[in-house]
Structures are given as C-alpha cells and as structure tokens.
Amino acid sequence: MENKKKVAFYTLGCKLNFSETSTIARNFQDEGFERVDFEEVADMYVINTCSVTENADKQFKQIVKKALKVNDKAFIAAVGCYAQLKPEELADVNGVDLVLGATEKFKIIDYINDLSKNDMGEVHSCEIEEADFYVGSYSFGDRTRAFLKVQDGCDYKCTYCTIPLARGISRSDTMEGVLKNASEIAAKGIKEIVLTGVNIGDYGKGEFGNKKHEHTFLDLVTELDKVEGIERLRISSIEPNLLKNETIELVSKSRAFVPHFHIPLQSGNNEVLKKMKRRYMKELYVDRVNKIREVMPHACIGVDVIVGFPGETDEHFLETYHFLNDLDISYLHVFTYSERDNTEAAEMDGVVPKNVRAKRSKMLRGLSVKKRRAFYESQIGTNRTVLFESENKEGYIHGFTENYVKVKTPWNPELANTLHEIKLSKIDDDGSVRLEFLSIEV
Ligand code: SF4
Numbered sequence: 001m002e003n004k005k006k007v008a009f010y011t012l013g014c015k016l017n018f019s020e021t022s023t024i025a026r027n028f029q030d031e032g033f034e035r036v037d038f039e040e041v042a043d044m045y046v047i048n049t050c051s052v053t054e055n056a057d058k059q060f061k062q063i064v065k066k067a068l069k070v071n072d073k074a075f076i077a078a079v080g081c082y083a084q085l086k087p088e089e090l091a092d093v094n095g096v097d098l099v100l101g102a103t104e105k106f107k108i109i110d111y112i113n114d115l116s117k118n119d120m121g122e123v124h125s126c127e128i129e130e131a132d133f134y135v136g137s138y139s140f141g142d143r144t145r146a147f148l149k150v151q152d153g154c155d156y157k158c159t160y161c162t163i164p165l166a167r168g169i170s171r172s173d174t175m176e177g178v179l180k181n182a183s184e185i186a187a188k189g190i191k192e193i194v195l196t197g198v199n200i201g202d203y204g205k206g207e208f209g210n211k212k213h214e215h216t217f218l219d220l221v222t223e224l225d226k227v228e229g230i231e232r233l234r235i236s237s238i239e240p241n242l243l244k245n246e247t248i249e250l251v252s253k254s255r256a257f258v259p260h261f262h263i264p265l266q267s268g269n270n271e272v273l274k275k276m277k278r279r280y281m282k283e284l285y286v287d288r289v290n291k292i293r294e295v296m297p298h299a300c301i302g303v304d305v306i307v308g309f310p311g312e313t314d315e316h317f318l319e320t321y322h323f324l325n326d327l328d329i330s331y332l333h334v335f336t337y338s339e340r341d342n343t344e345a346a347e348m349d350g351v352v353p354k355n356v357r358a359k360r361s362k363m364l365r366g367l368s369v370k371k372r373r374a375f376y377e378s379q380i381g382t383n384r385t386v387l388f389e390s391e392n393k394e395g396y397i398h399g400f401t402e403n404y405v406k407v408k409t410p411w412n413p414e415l416a417n418t419l420h421e422i423k424l425s426k427i428d429d430d431g432s433v434r435l436e437f438l439s440i441e442v
Contacts, residue, residue: 004034005115008042010063013050015139015147015196015236017080021048022139024079024108031109038067043115044075046108049082049090051162051340056082061093068095075115079105081166084125085341091121101125102168106135131168134207136177138185143390144192144417146185150178150220151197155205156239159277159344160309160337163198172203175215175223186229191387191417193224194234201242218246225254231419232387232402237262237304240288241280248288252295258402259299261292262333266306268323269316275348276309282323293328298382300375300404301329305364308337308357311350317360324367330375330404332368336361376433379405379424383438390416398432406432 007028011021024046025035036042045067049060064076077098078090084101091099097118098111103126111124131153138148151172154164173181185193197203203217224233233256235247240263251257263285267273270281292299303324307317324332336357339346384401391398396408397415405424409415422435 004032005044006036006040006042007033007044007046008036008038008040008067009046009048010038010067011048012056012059012063013048013052013081015194016149016152016198017048017050019137019139019147019149019196020080020105020135021046023135023137024048024106027106027109039070041071042067042074043071044077044112046077046079048105049078049080051081051085051166057086057089060090064093064095073117075112075117077108077112079108081163084128084131084166085162087123087125091123093121096121099123099125102128102131102166103133128165128168132171132207134171134173136173136181138181140188140190144190144387145389146188146190146193147196148178148181148185148193149173149196151200151203151205154199155202156199156279157277159275159348160306160340162340162343165342167198170199170202170205171207172197172205172213174213175220178220179223179227182224182227182230186227189417191230191419192232192234193230194236195224196236199239199242200236201238217242218244218250221247221250221254221257225250225256227256230256233257234260235262237264239264239279240285243288245291248291249295258404259292259296260302260402260404261299262302262304263288264304265324266304267309267312267316268305268320269312272309272312272316272320275311276306276345286327289327289329298379298403300331302331302333302404303327303329304333304335306335306337307360307364308352308354310337310345310348310352312337312352312360313350321363321367324364324371329371331372332364334361334364334368372431373427376405376424376427376431379403380426380433381424383421383423385419386422386435387419388415388417407435408432409435 009021011018047063075097079100083099087099104124138146140146153168153170155170201217203220204215206213268282386399386401386407388397388399392411395411397411398408421438424433425436426434
C-alpha cells in the first residue's frame with residue numbers, strides 16, 4: 001500500500017487563522033494526507049501567515065528555513081493575510097513553492113500535484129474585492145476549548161489597519177452554519193467555545209456584497225446559548241460601538257455565555273480616536289464599561305490599546321494612561337504602533353520616535369499588571385467555576401474561571417477538561433490564583 005503523504009502546518013497570528021488552518025488541515029486529511037507536527041519530517045509544509053505580526057517577513061523566512069532543515073525536499077506553501085498583501089515578497093523567499101491569496105487558500109489541494117519543488121515560488125493571488133464568500137471553520141486550542149469562526153472581513157476603515165485589505169469585506173456564517181458547527185464541537189466533548197472573527201459584532205452580513213441576512217449578533221448569542229452540550233461560550237473581542245445593552249443584559253442572564261468581554265479602545269484621547277477613524281469616542285467606552293459593571297460587577301473586561309500612533313503627543317498618551325487607570329477594567333493588551341504599507345496612518349505626520357513608543361508601551365504594560373492584580377484581588381474569597389486545561393506545567397494544572405481568572409492546583413490528570421466549583425483563595429507568586437474545591441464535577 002502506498003504510504004500516506006505527510007503535511008504539517010504552522011500558524012501565525014490570530015485565533016481566526018488558527019481556526020482556518022484547522023479547516024485547511026481537515027481538507028488535506030480528507031484527501032488522504034497524514035497531518036504531522038511541524039517539527040517532524042513532512043512532504044509538505046503549509047504556513048498560514050499574518051500581516052499584523054511585527055517583522056512578518058523575517059519570521060516567515062525563519063519558519064521556511066526551519067521546515068527545510070527537517071526536509072530540504074519538502075514542498076512549501078504560504079497562505080493567509082501576509083500572502084494576500086505581499087505575495088511576491090513571500091514567493092521570492094528561498095525554498096517557497098506556492099503562495100495563495102485570500103480566495104485561493106481553501107482550494108490549496110487543487111494547486112498541488114506531485115509535490116515536486118518549483119524552481120520559483122508560484123503565486124495565485126486575487127483582488128481583495130473577490131474575497132466576498134464565506135468559509136466556515138473551527139479549531140481546538142486544546143482539549144477543552146474551541147475557536148469557532150462566525151464572521152470574516154471588515155467594512156471599517158481604521159487608518160492603521162491592513163485587515164480589510166487582507167481579508168476583504170465583512171461577511172458572516174448563516175445561523176444554521178454556526179449552530180451546526182457548535183453542535184459538532186459539543187459532540188467532540190469540548191466544553192468551551194470562543195466566538196471568533198475579525199469584527200464579530202458586525203455579524204449578520206451575508207456573502208457576495210453586504211446583503212444583510214436575517215440575523216443579528218444578538219440573535220446569534222441568543223441561539224448559541226441554547227446549544228446543548230456546550231458549557232461555556234466566550235464572546236472574545238467586540239467593538240465598543242457594536243456591544244449593545246441588549247447583548248450585555250443577555251450575557252448577564254445567560255446559561256453559557258461567560259462574564260468576560262474584550263473591548264478594543266485603542267486610545268483614550270478623542271482626537272487620536274478620530275485620526276484612527278474609530279467609530280466611537282471615549283465617552284461611549286466609559287458607558288459600555290459602566291453598563292457591564294452595573295449588571296455583572298464580577299465581569300472581566302480586557303482592553304486593546306495602541307501606543308505611538310502618529311500625532312500621539314505626551315499629553316494624549318497621558319490622557320490615555322489616566323483614562324485607563326481610572327476605568328474599572330481588568331487587563332490590557334498593549335500594541336506598539338508600527339507603520340503598515342497602504343494604510344492612511346503610514347502617511348500621517350507626527351511620527352512618534354520608536355524609543356518613545358517603547359516607553360509608552362512599557363508604562364501601559366505596567367498598568368496592565370496592576371489592573372490584573374487588583375481584579376484578581378477583588379475576586380479572592382468568591383466562589384467560581386473553573387474549567388481545567390490538560391497540560392501538566394511544572395507539577396500544576398491550570399484553568400480559567402468563567403470571569404477569566406487564571407487558577408492553579410497540583411497536577412491531577414483526572415481534572416483535565418472538567419468543570420469544578422471552587423473558592424478563589426490566594427494569589428500565587430506567578431500571578432495565578434490558588435483555589436479550594438467546593439464540589440466534584442458540576
Ligand atoms: S475594526 Fe478597524 S482595526 Fe478592526 S479589523 Fe476592522 S478596520 Fe481593522
């Protein structure tokens with residue numbers, strides 16, 4: 001019997017990329033390929049690229065090198081956002097055989113023959129306007145959590161962002177499609193689903209040019225809450241202007257949606273927000289946080305923020321710092337602005353020196369540590385539910401409570417992928433929280 005061809009995958013970037021790699025991998029498996037780890041000898045290596053990653057080109061070259069070190073005759077393909085934005089650049093990298101743009105990545109099987117190497121990287125890219133169809137996907141982060149794609153692309157025009165250029169217009173899965181995937185995930189024994197997309201609050205736009213289908217994000221949340229077998233649902237990241245009161249209220253009363261929100265702010269100064277072409281002012285952000293706190297005082301609220309955007313003065317930055325310091329939020333994800341080709345922001349005056357960007361980033365990362373600690377401290381002594389993960393890390397098993405407090409307890413393999421009622425007892429030196437068990441599986 002002929003040996004199965006082996007294929008390995010490497011994914012850069014966001015959860016959406018991870019879920020799409022899973023779909024591509026499943027297509028390969030359906031075609032008779034065996035999936036192996038990236039460190040193993042494979043006949044083909046597929047790299048799912050990201051345009052947001054700092055030094056994306058350097059990183060890509062290193063990954064190609066790594067693959068060729070394991071098997072110098074392997075066929076190398078690049079897909080994903082960076083492959084859409086800079087196809088020729090990737091095709092020129094030594095050893096790359098195939099580069100596929102946004103419309104072609106899910107048809108990768110059609111582009112490979114006998115896997116013999118090409119003399120030059122072959123590019124099949126597209127105009128991004130053509131990426132108007134929807135391909136559903138989901139992936140498993142570990143044995144306990146799945147990332148379920150519900151939406152793709154973005155119609156916003158934030159001046160620093162290349163995602164609309166790499167992924168195209170906003171479009172989403174049908175309600176039927178999402179519920180079917182959610183049930184499949186539940187049937188595999190996965191307990192938590194994280195909703196994934198580029199701009200998931202914009203859920204409800206159909207394929208092929210912005211036709212609305214009949215469902216909104218609120219409908220989606222309502223229906224998903226009823227899927228049997230899924231214990232937990234997490235909204236992940238949602239734009240503040242799209243996080244409606246109704247959604248917040250629904251989450252507060254929901255069976256499975258957990259009290260955890262991740263809301264991009266990007267700047268605490270309205271002038272900078274305007275230059276970024278964000279669709280809200282800081283006042284709306286405060287309003288969203290207050291609404292969450294009103295109905296879910298114990299909710300975890302994470303914030304994305306960008307430092308060093310062109311024209312961000314020391315005063316603007318300090319305004320952002322104090323704004324976040326005064327706001328009842330739980331942690332920050334800090335991004336240091338960096339210029340991207342073909343974006344409006346890259347042409348703007350007021351470039352902030354790199355060392356100033358680094359200093360601002362450090363200050364906000366320090367603030368994040370302080371915020372997380374204060375949030376964890378506010379939760380000590382409360383009863384929560386934890387979903388344990390499946391890894392043994394230096395003799396401990398970790399998990400997250402519904403409101404995203406990271407907990408740990410001595411390793412016990414029987415705890416993996418189970419839910420337990422616990423009391424949060426004390427913050428450990430490594431920043432995670434010790435617990436007392438209140439019940440066996442719930
Ligand atoms: S909302 Fe703005 S930052 Fe987010 S993907 Fe759309 S354009 Fe980019």
